[in-house]
Amino acid sequence: MVKIINIESGSIAEELGLKPGFSLIKINGREINDRLDYRYYITDEKVELLVRREDEETLYEIEKDADDQLGITLEDMKLKSCGNNCVFCFVYQNPKGMRKPLYFKDEDYRFSFLYGHYVTMTTVKQKDLNRIVEQRLSPLYISVHATEEKVRKLLLGINFDDHLLEKIKFLTSYGIELHAQIVLCPEINDGPVFRKTVNDLKEFYPKVRSIAVVPLGLTRYRNNLMEMRMHSKQELGEALDTINMFREELRAELGDPFVYPADEFFIRAGRALPQADYYGAFYQIENGVGEFRDMIDAFETEKTELAGKLNKTADITWVSGELAAPLLDEYIIEPLRRMGNFNINLIPVKNEFYGPSIQVSGLLTAQDIFDQLKERSLGDMVFLPPRVLNEDGFFLDDWTVEKLEQKLGVICYVYTESFSALPQVIESLLQGRHSKRSENKRILIDD
Secondary structure (H helix, E strand, O other): OEEEEEEOOOOHHHHHOOOEOEEEEEEOOEEOOOHHHHHHHOOOOEEEEEEEEOOEEEEEEEEOOOOOOOOEEEOOOOOOEOOOOOOOOHHHHOOOOOOHHHHOOEOOHHHHHHHOOEEOOOOOOHHHHHHHHHOOOOOEEEEOOOOOHHHHHHHHOOOOOOOHHHHHHHHHHOOOOEEEEEEEOOOOOOHHHHHHHHHHHHOOOOOEEEEEEEEOOOOOOOOOOOOOOOOOHHHHHHHHHHHHHHHHHHHHHHOOOOEEEOHHHHHHHOOOOOOHHHHOOOOOHHHOOOHHHHHHHHHHHHHHHOOOOOOOOEEEEEEEEOOOHHHHHHHHHHHHHHOOOEEEEEEEEOOOOOOOOOOOHHHOOHHHHHHHHOOOOOOOEEEEOOOOOOOOOOOOOOOOHHHHHHHHOOEEEEOOOOHHHHHHHHHHHHHHHHHHHHHHHHHHHHO
């Protein structure tokens, strides 16, 4: 049963007399537990809605075209929590005193389908597998880490066999596409364990379509957690060599390299980024696999649209995490500077909050950005990296962009647009600053 929160004006639902606050119980005799159930079952041409209003239940019979919408909006789905205790879980590596959502561990295959969240599938039951197949919730993104039972138990912090490969076999036999992730941990799931994991998953190719390999990341908050270490630069290079060897073997066997290392391997190992064809269809770009190559190539395509497009030179401070800064400077910032009308100062911000080993831009806090920018001349505006804000619009340390802007005394903007939009964004921000100053001046006169 799910609560109705809105009824569209002029819709079928409004004609039936449905109201916000009513609850939808069943469609055609099938229980409705969330928006995905509703979206799937509402496509029938003959629909019976069982609806509850307070203690009264009413059955509505509807005839419609398959693509007709009823005009019902249901309450948001609530994330299912995770019962694992993964040894590298970032939630456990947060300090005390942060807001509650940052301590919530999610494990929800529905959000894997909708938003690409990674799930371990440890608690998925047969009824869940049946639902995934029936409703075609594909693709899904699975955190595998290891298929060797003891190692998987260790990494996930569980004491039972979750029968992952059986679940994968069931889903793929019904055509559900899966993408796997391995967080590579030195001396734990590398070496023979890694080879076994890849070999086990390749048996389900092409329905297991890709494997992303991501290096372990550790914060400075690991009190009372299992002792672990990150890869050295040499080990990252060796891991890349091993992965590339596997890729060639798999290309010969499957016609596909199948395994894709994250950009962080190349950058930390001091290796050149591969060209775009290395990444296939960029299956796991949101996981940092091919993200830099895609960004560089996008800039190369769009940079011809930038020359001479900015009417007035702007002084821009561009913030980045330490990992991205060298590539960003070489392939994007420096070419922009050479165009003559982009005056950009790139500032890599060290992550003091989580510790210097965490260098990705998406885990920067506003406090670190402020501390490392406050004594600098920042020009007209500060550009902040994408993903630096959580879905609720806050930095990890609860600051907002507005607070950072007020503290620094300069326009702050999270840049997510294409590079071709850069002149328009800059001019819009400059115009907005002018308007704000004009408004402040009028207020002072009125006072």
